Amino acid sequence: MADQDKELDHLFAQARAARDVFPDDLAVRIETDAEAVRLARSARKGRRTWRDKMMAIGGWHGVSGLVAASAAGVWIGFSAPTFLPDPADYFVSQEVTYLMADLNLDETYLEETE
Amino acid sequence: MEDLTSYPNTAHGGSSAAPDPSDEELLGQFADGDTAAARLLTGRLGPRCYSVALRMLGNRAEAEDVTQEAMMRLWKMSPNWVPGQAQLSTWLYRVTLNLCVDLRRKKRPDALENVAEPEDQAASVVDQIQESARKDALQAALDQLPDRQRQAVILRHIEELSNPEIAGIMDISVEAVESLTARGKRSLTAMLAARREELGYEHG
Numbered sequence: 324m325a326d327q328d329k330e331l332d333h334l335f336a337q338a339r340a341a342r343d344v345f346p347d348d349l350a351v352r353i354e355t356d357a358e359a360v361r362l363a364r365s366a367r368k369g370r371r372t373w374r375d376k377m378m379a380i381g382g383w384h385g386v387s388g389l390v391a392a393s394a395a396g397v398w399i400g401f402s403a404p405t406f407l408p409d410p411a412d413y414f415v416s417q418e419v420t421y422l423m424a425d426l427n428l429d430e431t432y433l434e435e436t437e
Numbered sequence: 438m439e440d441l442t443s444y445p446n447t448a449h450g451g452s453s454a455a456p457d458p459s460d461e462e463l464l465g466q467f468a469d470g471d472t473a474a475a476r477l478l479t480g481r482l483g484p485r486c487y488s489v490a491l492r493m494l495g496n497r498a499e500a501e502d503v504t505q506e507a508m509m510r511l512w513k514m515s516p517n518w519v520p521g522q523a524q525l526s527t528w529l530y531r532v533t534l535n536l537c538v539d540l541r542r543k544k545r546p547d548a549l550e551n552v553a554e555p556e557d558q559a560a561s562v563v564d565q566i567q568e569s570a571r572k573d574a575l576q577a578a579l580d581q582l583p584d585r586q587r588q589a590v591i592l593r594h595i596e597e598l599s600n601p602e603i604a605g606i607m608d609i610s611v612e613a614v615e616s617l618t619a620r621g622k623r624s625l626t627a628m629l630a631a632r633r634e635e636l637g638y639e640h641g
Contacts (some may be wrong), residue, residue, distance in 0.1 A: 327626045327629060327630050328626060330629060331622065331626050331629060334574060334575035335575070337575070338492065338575055339595055339597065341488075342488045342596070345480075345483055345484040346497075346501065349487065349501045349504060350479055350480070350483060352501075352505050353479045353483055353504070353508045353509075354475060354476055356505065356508065356512060357467065357472070357475035357476075357479070357512045358475070360509070360512040360515075361467070361470055361472065361475070361512075364516070365470060
């Protein structure tokens with residue numbers, strides 16, 4: 324039995340002697356995989372997704388706040404409250420009156436020309 | 438069965454690896470995009486992974502595939518590794534052993550089919566004798582051990598890991614490791630003795 328134990332120990336020693344030998348092509352394959360993983364990861368970092376952009380303005384809360392503010396702006400633009408002056412009047416109506424006065428046109432003239 | 442005591446290629450790392458930086462630090466560097474760290478880790482951990490896979494499977498091509506897959510999992514999980522949670526080598530050994538067990542389970546039905554029909558009896562016997570002569574006796578015996586015993590024996594007597602380390606890898610107690618390795622060694626000794634008798638060798 325002692326001889327058999329010795330034989331087993333000898334076989335273990337043989338196996339250990341071969342342990343640190345590693346195929347070069349396997350090392351190349353593993354390093355190529357590592358590079359592929361690294362490149363994929365850096366490409367993912369470079370590409371900001373819609374989700375990333377959403378998170379940058381505060382997630383869903385940020386997005387809903389932005390949408391509400393935009394909608395309110397559009398609504399105020401279309402139907403301003405009566406107590407507020409319409410800024411468009413300052414530009415459009417005054418300008419048109421001024422031009423009409425300049426041309427010295429009256430309604431009779433307009434009717435004739437038509 | 439292949440002769441697993443000789444290899445066609447040269448050493449690629451292993452025992453000569455520098456002690457600094459640690460495996461964990463290298464993994465962190467790789468996660469930060471350092472390619473050189475991946476090369477160092479391949480040199481340190483690849484041979485250990487391959488050695489275990491080779492002894493678990495007894496087949497070089499399969500051992501290479503398992504090693505590549507285990508290392509691939511290492512690269513992929515690198516950003517999620519929590520330093521200090523465990524030894525990196527423990528994690529890698531565990532992944533490697535699990536991959537080996539999965540592969541052996543998948544392979545078993547095919548292996549049984551292949552054994553079935555020896556067409557030319559005479560040629561087959563000659564082949565078998567030649568094969569036996571070339572056979573790695575240890576591998577032939579290891580292949581007969583139950584999975585857990587084989588894992589414990591390989592980690593203890595070929596990888597030379599401590600019992601607590603093996604207990605960590607196999608997720609069992611140190612006593613269980615001792616029991617598995619003792620039973621494994623006893624079975625191996627008996628199998629080697631039986632093999633010598635089959636081949637007609639004298640004892641001693």
